[in-house]
Amino acid sequence: MNKSELIEAIADKADVPKAQASRVLDAMASVVGDALAEGSQVSLVGFGTFLVRERPARSGRNPRTGETIQIAASKSPSFKAGKALKDRVN
Template sequence: MNKSELIDAIAAEADVPKAQAGKIVDAMVSVVGDTLAKGDQVSLVGFGTFLVREREARTGRNPRTGQSIQIAASKTPSFKAGKALKDRVN
């Protein structure tokens, strides 16, 4: 499912116009992104939690040359599915 299909599904489920559903999806993506950028997490009970995970610096290997390279520490967005979502999928 891509973004436009998600907007169509939300519009049908919530019985709202597609334009309004599109604004809602854009707002949710924006708010989740801003919250993660601040280092906080977003928890949706029954769905899951969006959070930021820390990746430590590590040594990697350039696949073309085989030379060792240093990979810097970084933060990466992550999603941890909630129990209700896991049960629904299984």
């Protein structure tokens, strides 16, 4: 499912125009992104939790040259599915 299909499904399920569903989806993505950028997490009970995971610095290898390189520490957005969502999928 791509974004336009998701917007159409939200509009049908919530009985709202597609333009309004699009604005709501964009606002949700923006709010979740802003919260993660601040270091917070967003929990939706029954669905899951959006959070930021820290990746430590590590050494790696350049596959082309075989040279050892240092990979810097980074933060990665992540999603942890809730129990209700896991049960629904299984």
